[in-house]
Amino acid sequence: MKLSTLAQETGVSTASIKYYIHVGILPPGRKRNATTADYAPAHVDRLALITCLRRELGSSIGSITxxxxxxxxxxxxxxDLMGICQQLALEASNALSPGTASARPGDSDFEHDIRNVLKELGWPDISPTAVTSMAAALEGLSASGYPVGRDTIIRHVQALAGVAARNTAPITDALSRDRICVEVIRGITMHNRLLLATSALAHASLSAMPRTSHENGPQTTNSV
Structure with missing residues (x-):
């Protein structure tokens, strides 16, 4: 396809496309002659990724590079590529401090607990970034006075298992690597917004319902 067609299909201006080629984050098209080039579906996928990174995460050119x-x-x-995308998305959403995932020399108590839960559930322990991010969230809750333990980890992990299974189903090796990155980044950023809003809705509604001593679940306002 021509440059103008690529711009129309992706919604990215020709000037931006030329800039992305210039800085090296988008490969040049195959030269047709001295003034024109042909662009392939791979360019569409790469531009979708660049657009996602810029709009969803506010990523710098250096990070995209x-x-x-x-x-x-x-x-x-x-x-491993998905892990890199996960770290970028978590850092951008302030769920993980930049450099945290690679800076820790060993597991904290919460990280150890999380890994034990993964082992008990039969889930692969393949994302140090996600483990570190969850451990940091648990540490924050604990420091604020909330009772946090192994049951907290199990309750939250099991509650999200069905959602995560559905959301990750489209991510397969049949996708281009650029599309895989887009799916991971969008999955974290967009679905996390939905989860946050749903959490607010559930907490607001349930906190207004009558409670009895026979109810299952937390009985105080500061249990998690």
């Missing part, structure tokens, strides 16, 4: 280099590194497995 690092990710696109990882995508183009064929020695990097898809699961």
């Amino acid at each position: 690092a990710l696109t280099r990882a995508i183009d590194d064929e020695s990097l497995e898809n699961i």
Whole structure:
């Protein structure tokens, strides 16, 4: 396809496309002659990723460059690439401090508990970033006086298992690596907004309902 067609299909201006090629995050098209080039579906996928990173995460060109280099590194497995995207999304949503996932020399108590729960559930322990992020959230709750323990981890993990299974179903190796990254980033950012809003709705509604001593679940306002 021509540059103008690529711009129309992706909603990215020709000037931006040329800039992305110039800084190296979008490969150039195949030269047709001295003034024109052909662009492929891979360019559409890469522009979708760049647009997602810019709009959803506010990523800098430097961050996008690092990710696109990882995508183009064929020695990097898809699961490792997904971990990089997960870290970018969690850092952008303030669920993980920049550099935290790689800075910790060993597991905290909460990280140890999380990994034990994963083992008990038979879930692969493949995301140090997610474990670190959840441990940080648990540490914050504990420091604020909320009773937090192994049951907290199990309750939240099991509550989200069905949602996560449905959301990750479209992510397969049949997708291009750029599309995999888009799915992971959108999955974290957009679905987390929905989860946050749903959590607010559930907490507001249930806190207004009559409670009895026979109810299951937390009986005080500061249990999680």
